[in-house]
Amino acid sequence: MRNIDSLAHWAQVLGIPAELLWFDLPGRRRPGSTTVVGPLSDSGVDPDLRDGDWTGTESRELAGMLCEDPPVSAESVTRLVHAWLVTEPPHVVERASGRRIGENLVSTVERRTAELRRIDDVVAGGDLHALVVNELRATAALLREASYTEALGRRLLTAVGELAQLAGWVVGDAGRYASAAHYYLAGVRAAHAAGDAALAANLISTLSYQVSNVGSPREAVLLAQSADTGARHASPRARALFKERLAWAYAKAGERRQAERTLVAVETSFERGRSDDDPEWVYWLDEDEVTIMAGRCHVVVGEAERAVQLLTGVLDGYDERRARELALYTSWLAEAHLELGAVDEAVAAAARAHELTSRTTSARSDERMTTLRRKLAAFGQRLP
Numbered sequence: 001m002r003n004i005d006s007l008a009h010w011a012q013v014l015g016i017p018a019e020l021l022w023f024d025l026p027g028r029r030r031p032g033s034t035t036v037v038g039p040l041s042d043s044g045v046d047p048d049l050r051d052g053d054w055t056g057t058e059s060r061e062l063a064g065m066l067c068e069d070p071p072v073s074a075e076s077v078t079r080l081v082h083a084w085l086v087t088e089p090p091h092v093v094e095r096a097s098g099r100r101i102g103e104n105l106v107s108t109v110e111r112r113t114a115e116l117r118r119i120d121d122v123v124a125g126g127d128l129h130a131l132v133v134n135e136l137r138a139t140a141a142l143l144r145e146a147s148y149t150e151a152l153g154r155r156l157l158t159a160v161g162e163l164a165q166l167a168g169w170v171v172g173d174a175g176r177y178a179s180a181a182h183y184y185l186a187g188v189r190a191a192h193a194a195g196d197a198a199l200a201a202n203l204i205s206t207l208s209y210q211v212s213n214v215g216s217p218r219e220a221v222l223l224a225q226s227a228d229t230g231a232r233h234a235s236p237r238a239r240a241l242f243k244e245r246l247a248w249a250y251a252k253a254g255e256r257r258q259a260e261r262t263l264v265a266v267e268t269s270f271e272r273g274r275s276d277d278d279p280e281w282v283y284w285l286d287e288d289e290v291t292i293m294a295g296r297c298h299v300v301v302g303e304a305e306r307a308v309q310l311l312t313g314v315l316d317g318y319d320e321r322r323a324r325e326l327a328l329y330t331s332w333l334a335e336a337h338l339e340l341g342a343v344d345e346a347v348a349a350a351a352r353a354h355e356l357t358s359r360t361t362s363a364r365s366d367e368r369m370t371t372l373r374r375k376l377a378a379f380g381q382r383l384p
Contacts, residue, residue, distance in 0.1 A: 008370075036193030051084045054153075054193045056097070056144070058357050062193075063140040063184045072181045076218065078184055081204055081226045089195040101146045109139055109159045114280055117166055121284065124324045125173025126361025132170050136163040136183075154194045161191035162281060165203045173324070181207060198238050200278055201231030205245040212245075213364075217253035224249045235280050236272035243248075243269060244285075244293045251300040260303055263294050288314045296332045302360040304339035311336065324365055329357035331368040335375060343379050345348045347377070350376060354383050 032064055049258035143156045164187025172180035184207040208223035224246035231242060245264045250259035270290050295310035311333040318326050334349035350372050357365040373383060 003237045009248060019079040029347070045238075046070040048085045049080070049189060051087045052090055054092045054157075056093075056095055058090075058193065058204055059095070059140075059144045059299050062189060063137075063144040065189075066137050066140045066160075066164070067181075072178060072185060073310045076255060077181065077185065077207070077223070078326060078381035080188060081223060084188055084192055084200055084204070085226060085230050087192070092150050092157065092193065095147045098145045098147045101142065101148050101152065103152070105142075106148075106152050106155050106159070109142070110155065111161055113139075113162050113166070120166065120170060122321045122323075124360040124362035124365070125170040125175075125260045126363070128208065129167070129170040129174045129176075132163065133183075135347040136160065136167045139163055157190045158196050158199060161187045161196065161199045161203065163187075164190060165199070165206055168203070169206060170211075173362050173364055175366075177214050180210060181219060184210075198231045198234035199281075200226040201234065201242055202238070202279075202281060204230075205242045208249055212252045215282070217249055219247035221246070221253050221255070225342045235275045235277040235279070235282075236269045237274055237278045237285060240270040240290065241265050241282055241285050247297050248293065248300075254301075260263045260298050263297060266290060266293070288318070290328050295336075297341070298330070299332050299336045302339070305323075307336040308333065308340065323359045324362045327329045327353045327360065327362075328368055330356065331365075331372050334372055338375055338379065343381060346379075347376065347381050347383075350381075350383055 038168060045352070055187045079189070110123060112135060116128075116135060120128060120132075139156065139159050143153070148156065155279045168180040168183035168187065171183060184203045186201040188200050191197075191203060205224050205227035208220040208227065211217070212220035228239070228242040228246055231238065243262055246267060247259050247262035250256075250262055267290065270285075270287070272297070291310050291314050295307045295314070298307035299312065311329065315326070315329055315333060318329070320326060330349050330353040333355060337343075337346035337349060352368060353365075353372065357369050369383075376382065
């Protein structure tokens with residue numbers, strides 16, 4: 001069931017309508033598959049943000065959002081992001097009813113969140129998403145039902161925002177893009193209530209990365225620009241991450257000069273080094289990841305020779321336990337070789353990416369392999 005080519009073959013043999021499939025058929029896209037979000041719905045996400053007091057009512061509403069999976073519209077995404085840019089964070093009111101929780105429990109929640117994020121380094125979304133979503137809902141239930149001080153309430157809201165970002169990431173990795181968008185937007189509400197602009201920007205820029213890949217790259221540019229602008233006071237390492245996703249959105253939108261200019265800004269921000277203000281969730285961004293993103297952007301904008309130079313050196317020593325990332329990055333190296341007409345090198349890299357993808361349950365990796373197979377077929381090449 002991980003082989004998209006086999007699924008596509010049997011879907012065509014059986015005459016399954018494209019709109020009922022979760023993957024695209026060769027040469028045909030599913031209706032609406034060019035967007036990350038579904039149609040407008042009366043039951044969709046409320047894009048307004050609280051700017052007064054954050055009370056038990058708001059906590060109950062947020063927890064309710066995380067227990068549902070309503071459709072999300074492009075309009076609601078745009079409105080929420082705009083509201084985040086112009087709305088002051090609310091005052092978190094101390095909650096006095098319910099079971100009293102203290103420092104130890106909140107610290108445990110924060111530690112588990114960090115542990116789940118590192119599990120995602122080696123476990124793909126198809127295997128991990130249910131665990132993360134359950135943790136997110138349990139933490140939201142604490143926010144809704146327990147009593148706590150204002151300071152602990154903010155930390156719980158931050159944990160909900162971080163878990164929502166991780167849930168969106170792993171759910172998207174499992175191929176459920178509309179659900180992922182819903183978690184990102186709910187997370188923005190939690191991060192805004194916690195007064196954590198960098199976290200809200202991380203949620204928005206992660207959504208922009210998803211939109212770049214499965215939606216409208218120009219919409220992704222707007223989202224990524226908003227994230228970078230709204231978190232201008234974030235640490236240099238966090239700003240480097242936001243600018244990376246902006247560069248990717250520019251590249252996917254065909255804005256070559258803007259992509260290259262932004263990649264320079266990524267390096268400038270990254271080279272300022274780590275700081276005490278770095279959020280925990282930026283731990284994974286190192287020099288290799290910055291180089292790999294630059295290489296991928298160069299593939300997209302047609303600078304294949306430069307891309308091969310950047311990707312080859314890094315991938316030779318990349319941690320094989322991170323099979324999903326290594327498969328994705330190797331697929332881009334294969335595509336760069338193809339663009340240069342180096343078919344043998346492309347086939348070797350594609351075979352490596354295929355082998356790595358077979359170890360994961362990642363829709364992202366599967367979709368990249370489908371694209372790569374199509375490009376190889378144009379050169380008369382096939383993977384085993």
